[in-house]
Amino acid sequence: MGSLLTRLLWLCSAAGAVQLTERSWQQVAGKTVFVNFHAQWCSHCQALKPTWNKLANAQFRFQDARKEKAILIADVDCSGDAAKFCVDMGVDKFPTLKHGHPLDLDEYKGKKELRDLERFLQELQPVCTVEEQSFCSAAEKKLIKKFQKTSVPALEEVIEELAAEKRK
Structure with missing residues (x-):
């Protein structure tokens, strides 16, 4: 049992950011998100990917210890069919990092080094919503x-x- 649990935790911690699409976007309504809007062809996006996944893995462990501050770290690939969705979300360059309520995101303007992203995430507070009033x-x-x-x-x-x- 312990071995199975260890493997399951390792798989979860190695998963990285949650991949969102236009279709799955509605499922995060009511949650606080920190999203990396990127394109596959973008070299800056490719350079950020390992850091972003480390941030997501660290957040997974942080959420486990403090479930009350659940902030979803996510990715949206703006290549191909998702391009219009990304434009509708106010994305005009790559990578673009946004945070807050999925229907009212603010752009992250800080540095994209892991320690800076972690510091920002530690200070980011869940958003008050009609669906989740415990943060209000x-x-x-x-x-x-x-x-x-x-x-x-x-x-x-x-x-x-x-x-x-x-x-x-």
């Missing part, structure tokens, strides 16, 4: 409840106002 502050939970009681037309107005502010 009391004020955020109160706001969620307020929006859940609001009519759809009123919510659409709020969204338009926020979008207009963001465009400024």
Whole structure:
């Protein structure tokens, strides 16, 4: 049994980042992600790949010890059919690293050395979402409840106002 468990843990730790596609993207809604958008032909992406997989393996062990801070380390290959999806996600160069809620990602602007990525990941906090309110502050939970009681037309107005502010 111990030998089987050891092999299973080794396989999991050697797996690297989770591979996501446009189709599987919806499955990560409600989670906090750190994603490497890359292309197979990109030499900078190929150079980052071993570091990114080490980061994912370290995160797997970190999650095991502290399950409450689960941040998914993922890859999206923007080659071929996925090119349009990557453009829709705001990717215009490779590699592009983004983090946060899958529907509202922020670009990582730091260095791409393992120790810098690990430091960033240690400081990255899970995102408060309707689906996962355990990461929400009391004020955020109160706001969620307020929006859940609001009519759809009123919510659409709020969204338009926020979008207009963001465009400024």
